[in-house]
Amino acid sequence: MANLKEVKNRIQSVTSTQQITSAMKMVAAAKLKRAQDRITQMRPYSQKLTGILQNVSSALDGEIENAFGVTREVENVLLVVVSSDRGLCGAFNNNVFKAAISAVEKKYSYENKHDGVHILPIGKKAFEYFSKRNYQVIKGYQDMFQDLTFDKVREAAEYVMESFESSAYDKVDLIYNESKNVATQIVRTEEFLPLQSESVSEERPSKSNVDYIFEPSAEYVVNELIPKSLKIQFYKAVLESNASEHGARMTAMGQATDNAGELLKQLKLTYNRTRQAAITKEILEIVGGAEALASDS
Structure with a gap:
């Protein structure tokens, strides 16, 4: 799974592209x-x-x-x-x-x-x-x-x-x-x-x-x-x-803007999942460290 920085950079890139295509439309x-x-x-x-x-x-x-x-x-x-x-x-x-x-x-x-x-x-x-x-x-x-x-x-x-x-x-x-x-x-x-x-026809x-x-x-x-x-x-x-x-061009840029919107939804979902996984990992590490200290004492 991609790290948070990579996903965030991609979200910014797609957002910029969406703004450009929207303006071009x-x-x-x-x-x-x-x-x-x-x-x-x-x-x-x-x-x-x-x-x-x-x-x-x-x-x-x-x-x-x-x-x-x-x-x-x-x-x-x-x-x-x-x-x-x-x-x-x-x-x-x-x-x-x-x-x-x-x-x-x-x-x-x-x-x-x-x-x-x-x-x-x-x-x-x-x-x-x-x-x-x-x-x-x-x-x-x-x-x-x-x-x-x-x-x-x-x-x-x-x-x-x-x-x-x-x-x-x-x-x-x-x-x-x-x-x-x-x-x-x-x-x-x-x-x-x-x-x-x-051409000359019968009707003419x-x-x-x-x-x-x-x-x-x-x-x-x-x-x-x-x-x-x-x-x-x-x-x-x-x-x-x-x-x-x-x-x-208007039609193409409109479709590109819509596609960018769909991609942003997927990237934001990936970002939230990655962030949740990182938080869960940190919590597990804290709990594990606390248990280790408790067992040592």
């Missing part, structure tokens, strides 16, 4: 509220803009050249993997990494055999993970989440769009965590480029039955609306990941 909760507000405001705008973009692409149907809607034979693929800059957020990062690896080994296995799959990591953890495992990592964007703004994300989005436009990549996928609620994050794999036009009118009015012109819509919409879609994915990260 509160910080994550505060950041989560702000992140959720941002993504809640962004979602309707992004969804509506994406719907308009798909309708416009279907209506134009090749009448006007759209560099971001060109479908080419897939030889080079770019996977944009969004992670976090810091750890202590449970399985948040590992789930994204597993989805990316699954895409490389299954969806793009042929391209991967011919060195046609590249990784664009957003977040320090993704950069470190894929760099150490000999994946083809390009231009990592680290420390983006320290001060997350549209301008920072736009830089990454423009790099991806320019790379696709110059035919450096034939397809671009986004892999990130979507925030469903505080405790649940869903890994999403979305086709970012080429731009997918909305065909192109010939739809009359779109373009103002000031269809060319302006293609050259201005489509790039802006793609940047907004990219920004939304990063915001979703940011909110998911804080939710995952």
Whole structure:
């Protein structure tokens, strides 16, 4: 059985850890509220803009050249993997990494055999993970989440769009965590480029039955609306990941705090038992010494 000093030192250590995890949980909760507000405001705008973009692409149907809607034979693929800059957020990062690896080994296995799959990591953890495992990592964007703004994300989005436009990549996928609620994050794999036009179904009118009015012109819509919409879609994915990260960290730190509480209960019980055993031993030694003195006299 451990002595009293060892148990007491461990109790102090676990108590300090519990205070840290509790503080981290509160910080994550505060950041989560702000992140959720941002993504809640962004979602309707992004969804509506994406719907308009798909309708416009279907209506134009090749009448006007759209560099971001060109479908080419897939030889080079770019996977944009969004992670976090810091750890202590449970399985948040590992789930994204597993989805990316699954895409490389299954969806793009042929391209991967011919060195046609590249990784664009957003977040320090993704950069470190894929760099150490000999994946083809390009231009990592680290420390983006320290001060997350549209301008920072736009830089990454423009790099991806320019790379696709110059035919450096034939397809671009986004892999990130979507925030469903505080405790649940869903890994999403979305086709970012080429731009997918909305398919025409029996329930939807065909192109010939739809009359779109373009103002000031269809060319302006293609050259201005489509790039802006793609940047907004990219920004939304990063915001979703940011909110998911804080939710995952809040949940992980809450569980760590609870586990520390359970461990403290066990340690305090062990401390009391050890203390009782020490007191009993001392009493027995005193009684034994008293009896020895009595027998000598």
